[in-house]
Amino acid sequence: MNRKQLIEQIREKQSFLCVGLDTDIDKIPQCIIDEAKAKDGEDYVFRALCEFNALIIDATAPYCVAYKPNLAFYEAYGVDGILAFEATVEYLKEEYPHHFIIADAKRGDIGNTSKMYAKTFFEQYDVDALTVAPYMGEDSVTPFLGYDNKWVILLALTSNKGSHDFQLTEDAKGERLFEKVLKQSQQWGKDENMMYVVGATQGKMFEDIRKVAPNHFLLVPGVGAQGGSLQEVCQYGMTKDCGLLVNSSRGIIYASNGEDFAEVATQKAQELQQQMAAELKKVGL
DSSP, rough: OOOOHHHHHHHHHHEEEEEEEEOOTSSSOOHHHHHHHHHHTTTTTHHHHHHHHHHHHHHGGGGGGGGETTTHHHHHHHHHHHHHHHHHHHHHHHHHHSSSEEEEEOOSHHHHHHHHHHHHIISSSOSSSSOOOTOOHEEEEEEEEGSSEEEEEEEEOSTTTTHHHTOOOTTTTTHHHHHHHHHHHHHHOOOOTTEEEEEGGGGTEEEHHHHHSSSEEEEOBBBBBTOOOOOHHHHHHBBBBBOOEEEESSHHTTTOSSSTHHHHHHHHHHHHHHHHHHHHHHHOO
């Protein structure tokens, strides 16, 4: 999916919601587990992950423009988990081909290794975007940028407590590390194939981000369960093209652990979509 198509989806859906598929067997409703065990016995993990994801996707698709499966939650279950990730991507591509698919894998290594990671996610799985860690520099990122209509989503300023350990450190000129990442990486990619991860809990720091990256899309986790404010993110981070994909995971997919989990997920996604529509109206989208 290219930039123009993504903006069209945001305009059409009146939403810039990304639903995070951080699917944990220990947190999904017991009714899904019981049904999977009834069919597959102790080899229930693959079916349970796939069934839960499909029901969440069906429940939220009208209200979002993107999905972000987090690879750690699939790799943790070995082959069954990886197969469930692959099946989830295939389900999205078949049933909801206009949704943007982000593999949240935070890859990034020496050139030859990154080249193989890029082949894995952009050729084998054929997702739209991949999160990448920039710590190893240009040759660890550029292999991901050689694919048409594919995106690198580079970690810039995250929402976790440890982000202060490195990302906010300043050099002798007062430039913070995240600002250096933003500036340097724009020599490698463009706003048509590169986004940045910026945590919602950073609030007014979005102003500083936009001074350096005024047009790039930002993937924004941390709204909902982590306490980030959607209104604050939009106030300081939204552009004329929206420029935001706001992710919510736990606040939607685990909003209920009962048999009504899909209905509650629909409700939570719709609530966010309505708030997003109001914010889009402010910039004429």
